[in-house]
Amino acid sequence: MRARLIGLVAAVLLVVTGTAAADSSGHGRLRFAVSISPALQKAAVDGRAYVIVTRDGSSEPRQQIDITGGVPFWGRNVDGLKPGRAVTLGGGGDTYGYPLPTLASLPSGRYTVQAFFNTYDTFRRSDGSTVKMHMPCGDGMDLFGSPGNMYGAPQQISIDQRSSGTIPLQVDKLITPADPVPAGGTCQQGNPTDTDHVKHVKIQSPVLSKFWGRPIYIGANILLPAGYDPAASTRYPVEYHFGHFTRNAPRGFREDGGNDFSKWWLSDAAPRFIVVELREENPFYDTSYAVDTPNLGPYGQATTKELIPEIDKRFHTIAEPWGRITSGGSTGGWMALASQVFYPDVYGGTFAGYPDPVDLRREQIVNVYDDGNAYDTVREWDRTPRPDSRAVSGDTQYVNAQENLWELARGDRDRSGGAWAMWEALFSPQGKDGYPAQAWDKPTGAIDKSVTARWKPMDLSAKISSEWSTLGPKLKGRLFVYVGDTDTYFLNTAVELLQQRVQGLTDPAADATFVYGRAKPHGWSPYTVQQWFQIYADYISKNAPKGTDVSAWRGPEIAPRLNVSEGEIVKAQPQVGLPR
Template identity: 40%
Template sequence: MQMRLMDSGDPARTRSRRAPAATALVATALLTWPVTAAAEQRFEVSFPTAAHAEPVTGRIYVMISRTNEREPRLQIGRTGVPFFGRDVQALAPGEAGIIDATDLGSPVASLRDIPAGDYFVQAFVNIYSEFRRADGHVVWMHDDQWEGQHWNRSPGNLHSPVGRIRLDPEADGVIALSASEVIPPVDVPPDTEWVRRFKFQSSLLTEFWGRPVYLGATVLLPRDYDSSTISYPVNYIQGHFSLGAPNRFEVGADLYREWIRDEFPRMILVTFQHPNPYFDDSYAVNSVNLGPYGDAIMQELIPEVERRYRVIAEPYARVLSGGSTGGWESLALQIFHPDFFGGTWSYCPDPVTFTDVEGINAYEDVNAFYKQHEWRRVPISNTREVTGEVRLTSRQRNYFELVSGTKGRSGQQLDIWSAVYGPLGDDGYFEPLFDKRTGEMDPEVAAYWRGQL
């Protein structure tokens, strides 16, 4: 009968006859050989009510360094010290969030891979805010505090004192860290004879994001500005968020000595501050993920500059310049507003087509981490030394961003490109160009990027 059952070709019936014996065998094995979890250290990160009285939705981190010349939180970076992160939701004061070997790290992938030894260790809590946007989406992101979307030094965020701790991947136990210290507000430099600053709440951006959003500018004035009544041409310099003087102007330095000469052309230099929940600047264009930053700059920020300062409000007297991110922004502003600006000097801009996005061809590559040749798969280089030596691969760069923040909340370069160029996802965050864990490209998102050009 057993042979006839097997010959019937019905594997389900065959399995049903054998299942009781197999189940008994497994049960016996479990009873005879109890399974024990591997011994592993883990961190418990908490914060006291005195540091932050309300529950936190955000992200917790642990940073690990061999040196303490600077706090470990200030040593993380694309090629920085190891750190590990985990999202938390409504974490109450005194309640612990866990960081363990299952949490992704950068540049070391897991706590299991940290060699045994004594290290300087610091915990960090990145506090997110709720944004109820005008498009109907509710998202939780870091609300910039005029630090330029650098969460590891953002006012109001929490960190622990630095501790000297013995770590051992073979050891067991809990390491409790209390993020009891609060980062203080940004110290904005005072105005001087030469450099002035202002900041205001943007109506357009506040309406889109559902909470106050600010724009600002830093202005370098020409010699004799305060004692004259004439108006001046203006160079709107594009670039990353900074509260420093335009073109690094400093009394006594080379630019200063030129700036005060009788023969030096008189002009006004202006840099913009437009940080947002994704990055330290917006790329100066409208997008579905960031909102109407292009409109806000053209309709609110520049008019405010030209209201406060004696600028010649004519296209021939307005020029643009910038390098890298600022190169892209200055080029975009000139192309989109050719009748408003008189010209641009755009240096080494970010990709203006997407055939080489830090090594990734958005249109042809099937994976953002590797180039696939006929018989070879070669890691994509993200950053090189001047000698050509690979400093960072695409996979390593993206893991750094992913550990910094999920859902594009890293505050980093590749995430802002997806926010500016990419489509809106169903969850209210951008739809990524590729999977940050596997590198698998999404051709539909790539097609959307192409449509933005």
């Protein structure tokens, strides 16, 4: 029985890593020929063609793709595909799929099959590089739902690996923008509809447009406080709440008061704040991470020097660092902390929750500087897959290889719209081909340390430590980081490493706060949203210039209290055994 189990595990790992013995050459009989309807598209297009199959006909196959429990799909890049002409998927090394890497691995049977086409624009950037990528359009880089992409109607097909041959599929439907498009404008200029308390700002960024070689727009969703009067003189502090792209109102606010937060926000009990949530989708991801990088361009400049001044001009904000705090969780947690660290003269404090990797000695659980492989812990005689997602119980939900190979099937050269691809675009220098330099070989996970050594400028922990002589006076007492100690994606381990470094800083002492939730997963917070705003109001009041009148927005002097039992919140020393 033990031998059988070992054999089963080995077989699963072979499929996951793309080396299944069933057809390692990729030369099976089954092919799909994907074409674009001439009635839909008149000119040749670049992009990536996909075929998706499922046994579940309750929804479109393109809506069933996922890392675990998802359906098989395959993709292939194509340049200059003319309408009516076909690109063939299968039979060669340039077609790649997940969770079955080759079409030959698909069992014979009856399936619902769908063709899809992800269109790529050509960007001739100001740094001299030329790249082909999909430009999202008010969708937050939702690859299989992004405007400009094309798909075909699902078809019922019987597949026999011995005799199916080449099966033709056509894309004949276009995905259209969700946001209203201005008359005579483009979809990138579209904005959600304003309401009484929720407004929207979108501007063309000069620095980003120059970098990308075409008009690039950035925007924000704005939540105004109760009693806001554009004609009055009262100015309000601002919470810059970072996160993933959304067209929804900040903090889930509803004009009809249909949830507890909305009722509270409009009541006399709430301090008066303006909330800003960015909309900065880009060709790599649904958000920019709001910093300057070689691959994404100067999003930090665009945010701090173009968008924020525009928000300050249009609304009654306190346009000073002491009146601005940053917050967010997960991706938004990294953005909140990074914005404070990279732009300490713009923001006055950060409250960062369960952030993406803040110390790259633990990108989740990969030490990008010292480890040899991102997918496995490799020893002389064996190797163990690195977990990527876990339950609080300890069960592994999926491993690093699975998510990385799922992304690779969606798009090579970090064009998948996935988290690992975005981190590479965020942390890496630009490669010789104009795309992000690859930190590891995507099929095998072998790390290129000559690339990861150049990640340190974006390593928040390393930056804080190495630049403390100048950052220290600006960050003292301004860093508040919280995370569950059983974070689903192991992000607590990087927070612990950051805490180790910060606690050792002197002249001045960092006076930073790190809070851990015992046995709490990703998304845990020590406070309710209402309590957070009370904390923000207290923090900003204490840090306001001496003599500042805060009574117009401060609200009731209610000290926030933890709503959990003693011992559940641990201001802990970092765990032992982590690399130092």
